[in-house]
Amino acid sequence: MSSKDDLLAQAVENDANYKERLALIRSNDEIDAKLGFVRYTGIQEKKGFLINIQPSELVDEQTKVIVSVVDYFFISDMDERFKISYPFRPYFYIATIDGFEFQVSSYLSKKYGAQTHVEHVEKEDLDLKDHLSGLQKTYIKLSFTSTVELQKVRKDLMPLIRKNTDRIKKESAYADYLARNLGGKGAASSGAEVLDGDILNQIVDIREYDVPFHMRVSIDEKIFVGLWYDVKGVGPNRVPTIKKKDLAFFHAKPKVLAFDIETTKLPLKFPDRESDEIMMISYMVDGRGFLIINREIVSADINAFEYTPKPEYKGEFTVWNEKDETALIRKFFDHFLQVRPNIVVTYNGDFFDWPFVEARAKIRGFNMEREIGFSKDSADEYKSRNCIHMDAFRWVKRDSYLPVGSQNLKAVTKAKLRYDPVEVEPELMCKMAREQPQQLANYSVSDAVSTYYLYMKYVHPFVFALCTIIPLGADDVLRKGSGTLCEALLMVEAFHCNIVFPNKYTGPEETKFSKDGHRVESETYVGGHVEALEAGVFRADIPARFRLQLDALQQLKSEVQETLKKELAREFEVSLDQVVDFDEQCAEVEQAFDGLIAAPTRLENPRIYHLDVGAMYPNIILTNRLQPCAMVNEEICMGCSYNKPDAECKRTMAWEWRGELSEYFYSEVSFSFIKKT
Template sequence: MLFYLLDIDDSAEGIILFGVTEEGKREKFVDSSYRPCFLVLPSNKEKAIEEIEKIIKDNSLPVTEITEETKIFYGEEKNFIKIYTKRHQDLQKVRDAIKVLEAKRGGSGSIIDEFEYQTSAYRMYLAEKGLSCLSWLDIEIRGNQVKSIKKANRASPKLKILAFDMEVLEVKRGNPSIVMISIFGEGLSKVITYQEAKYSINTIVVKDEKELIKNFIETIKDYDPDIIVGYNTDLYDMPILRERAKQLKVDIGILSRDNSGITLSKRARFTTARLIGRVHIDIFNFVFNILSPMLQSEQLTLKNVSQELLGDTKLDMEYEDILQAWDKGHEIDKLAKYCLKDSELVYELTKMLLPDIEELTRITGQSLFDTSRMPYSQLVEWYYIKKAKQQNRVIPNQPKFDEIKQRQQTTYEGGFVKEPEVGLHKGIAVVDFASLYPSIIATYNISIDTLNCSCCKDNGYKIPDFPYWFCKNRKGFESQAVEELLIKRLELKKQLKKLDPDSHEYLLLDTKQRALKTIINASYGYYAYPASRWYSKECAQAITALGRYWIKEVLKKASEKGFHAIYADTDSAFLRVNSKEAVEEFIKEINQNLPGLMRLDLEDFYVKGLFVPRQIGGVAKKRYALLDEKGRLKIRGLEVVRRDLCKFARATQQEILKICLIEEDIPKAFKYLDERVKALRQGNYDLKDLVVYEQLSKPVSEYKLISPHVVAAKRLLEKGIPVGEGSVIGYIIQKGSGSISERAYPIELADPSKIDIDYYIENQVLPTAMRILKVFENKGTLF
């Protein structure tokens, strides 16, 4: 039968597969074929087996079988001992018992190290089988047991997605309560609450909070979604829902398809909330981990993110407004609309972003739940693990804490930077290498197992300024893995050029190439990531050295052509040129001499560009604004160069930038700044424009350095307003004694008559405006 794998888990029975049949039925099956095992690298195989068997016997360890197997270990074939255990959780126990044989631990030295004992069962199952969630499988079933399984090709089924949002208030001091839940999906849009009012939207009014949660659970049961989505629900909504249900004695088991309810677990610094069999996606995780470098906003609130990505945003209601609406029983309909709008925005964001997450799930070969929460490093890691299993390679161990700390102390030279020439320039061509570092990895065969190989000492790929070379005779593991993705993406981009951009096929292929790009561009950083399984300072150094060599070559060739380099950074160069045609010819000549998969592109041609200085001497990297031929502005590093910037300061800077770059009326720009400062002094501003927003990345009690948003959060807690990890704190600075942090008040508790206007002028408006105007300071008046 055909079965679309939606989610996966492990149990005493085996690996549990949740999904959709060809007929559209939601089913779960058990695969008992998975056998937990780990690998031991011996220095003396016979002696190691003898000593291991004695330890197992003496300690009555739950080992079912010991075999021998040849595997590839960093490019070389090695003989390994394979130890099978009764249960997956026994792996660590058995490994801990036999590691005493290592010489470094004072043992006989018959074994060198152990591998593949740390990964969860279902993750290893997927890697070993070469499967992934969100794929069709051809499975043979007997009862509910899987007898055989293989991949199948078919278009993805339509999955049922449901978004939700909760409003939580501290109705009784120290006891946060859920007062409203909104739900939004295809054919379903409603709010559940327990306060009567004249509602203009579909609203179910129940008796109390207990009945509210029950109604929500019943809705989930009836709608039976495959995916439940929210925004910051891992850290906020799910833990609160779980705790309130427990206190009110409401069974929420049905939220999961195995009736386990909400399973909370800690991953690094963050909590995750899992609904087994029914996938919970916190869309904030994907925005934070993957999208944030590409977004203009640094405050990744639902309001900001939906505004930027959807062109839509939350309804305007502050926490104090919500509290008053609930307490006084007025504007409850407005609150219901506010709550429902949040669910609608989450649903629309999910529709936009889910295709990318689904493609990343297939590339990494893991579950949708896990992939949606992976940062760049884990996406690369799981892609490598999948490839390692396909090639019979050993997966390297995660580094220990001390090793990570040691790696964190290691530094090396990064990309080449030619500091920009401050001022206004005209006729700028920006050229850049397509995926510079990944293409270097593929072209120069950069891998741990090809580094300084014995066969290519005199004729390998030599690295400028380093005693490194890479093999020319056999392809390295990481190099091959990255090259595969690069070639796939190039093929997809060729196909895209032949398709109508509005066609369904175009959208599908574009999603695939974006997902490939995400992992491709993270491959270099993974070498330098301290917690990487495939960490290599030498490989990272080699890549950046070659990157520096090639960008310098481009600058040298550009100079020979009569182009003037205004600025260069890592993989791109900003050239003042005579014509676009001359640049295109220049790029063509460069590409004829580039090796392998390396390629130089014309990013765009710009009519004008403004490059600004640092605050204190020198100039700044990636702080510029460009105006293209269609009159569009491309801005980097100017509007949000500091985290503690209010909207008033950012808007001032943006307007000054437009006046200077587009109108080239510098006196007007100075006059505008003067007007903005006067407006502040005269009180002509909206208080909300002075609010600074920052997010709490951990519980308030865990902060050692007390910054303004932490002080503001503490003041909220003192007033009984619930905030915690993940909460976005909006604050203003008031007059008074003490540091800026000590004078930070949450907007909910701010006193408009005590706003420290001098702080905003001296620390927010003037510094940001003068980053631009300093270029023209001899043409206006400085404050």
């Protein structure tokens, strides 16, 4: 038997799910190849726009061990597609009682074998009382060949760490002192020899164990979706190289497909995907429209037509009249693979369009995941490995600031695209399919046009701009809450400042009751507020009154020359001797200030027409609340090296506890009466 066969046999023996994982790797490669994404392993440098990221696995050619990789999907300016599988060792940190780091790391190395790499790192820990002085904490970094091994070790350690943490909380410092000095069985002294069975009892904390793998790699390597990169399939160490390329003004053109379906339904019922059928699928691909008709339900053939509600929203539609629902679904899947979109757009597609198409495809003998790669994940969201699903309804709910009653597609079209869409009473749609098929076709394509242009005008630039700073794919940036996005942004900054991530705060597991006996459902602290200067919406075409501060204007006028000098050097890198009309420009600015000083009360059209402080992401993550772990007390202040009588941080702030209480209802209260004799 050859050495490669030996390695393969050993890998299979060590991994019980080796064959299943290998089959999944092959399946993923087949799905990616359908849309043109083939793994690039060449040494020539390619320029690519990063469109998507996905966690994956790959077989190491030398050891035959399955390793974790992140698949980065790129498109070029010439519509070339390729993916890079970037290997990376997933990891987390553990902390021990001071003095036991080397004993614990030695024990873990022996216990978990060669696939686990153990090293010591110094990290800044914000939980240390005196971390502002530069004090750092030693953590043990455990890295693994794949996330499967990471999860196994994490599963072993988590119960031990919880038990050790609870034990330390219960032990008072005085009891521990007596145990050490009087020979009792207390906490082991720092650096003392302990038995192997007691070594794991010295592990007291675990950090960064819940960071998703693809997010972990993007944070560490600073690889973000929505940017251009120079890519090599194999670098000096047989690892792909991905280097950021500064092409800020060179926009990529991903292929976008926006679709909508029309279905049959029973009177006064919501469409049932088990019994109702798809009668139309309308979609737009890069501004070109397509409509597929189910002629088993629609009474007449539909010819090609144009639906252009406004000159800037063009919609010329090619129509295919198919004999039944099976042919309709087959045509949609075939054209999907022919077009090979990078982004699929729907409106509430996670909960209607995709589930309906999937169910009807299954009934007609198709497997949607094998056909086009889309399937439902654990969060009931429809996603694909290489194609992004952008549900525009998620953007409307989180970022459009439209009221709840105005978040359906027709209302959003009126508010954002500024035209009146075609509207049809749902109860009349099946009747129209028989009696007015052309009018129903107009209605169907109007939804596709609205979805496509809403996405292109608002959702696409917004989401992909966020992707350039947040270590997540576009699917997650669209769907995650604002607080989660802020947390991801802070994680990037924390890692590159060598700060270990704090664990998410969780309240006490035991039920808490208020003084009057009510059960506390949730609690927080309320205090600091961010306030807008003035409530309301300001428009550039409506004059507003301004009252200017004379002292501020005088100060700005006196600093004109110094300010312009600094800005010339900082922004334009121009020295003063290179400017020929510096004094004239300064005099012009000073003259403008004189005009403002002469008339400080003004009625003018504002330049900023909408100032919404509540929409700023840093403010959203705070939500005017302070987590209990961020509250400082006298003990923390005493351990701080900045604890001085004149310290400006020693300000008493009015924080209040706020809790939601469970109310008692009459049906939940039982009474007992004692008869008096």
